[in-house]
Amino acid sequence: MKKISLILSLIFLSIGLLGCQQSGKEEELNKEISKSTQEITDKPTIIGEIVQIEGERFLVENKTEKLPDGRPDAVWFSTDEMESLKVGLIVSVWTNAIEDSYPQQANAKKIEINEY
Known part of the structure; x- marks a missing residue:
């Protein structure tokens, strides 16, 4: 029983860590998209x-x-x-x-x- 609990805990911990990595990548991608889609201003460069x-x-x-x-x-x-x-x-x-x-x-x- 203890082995099953330990294995399940490791599985859930792994899933949680993978989820955090994906959200970090998504956040980085969103930052890049927002940089590239900034609107130009009324005043010329x-x-x-x-x-x-x-x-x-x-x-x-x-x-x-x-x-x-x-x-x-x-x-x-x-x-x-x-x-x-x-x-x-x-x-x-x-x-x-x-x-x-x-x-x-x-x-x-x-x-x-x-x-x-």
Whole structure:
């Protein structure tokens, strides 16, 4: 009888521990999903001129705002919507996550071509 109680206790303990591990993984997955589905804000990430295009990405420089070290604020954006973009256009670009580097790097979530 004691052996059966011990075996049942171990089984229930194992099930409980496995359940905790799954909920931890689910919580981590939910955090990743919420990061990737954050809504973009009303204010664009950058407004500036497209100064370079390479494949499926383009470099935008803000000509009016400089970084503390004097370099222009600049971001490389990746997108599948390159057909209407060309060097010299003034654009507003939105994103919800930027990689820290210089120039910064991000995926464009919304692109608007501004009037001159």
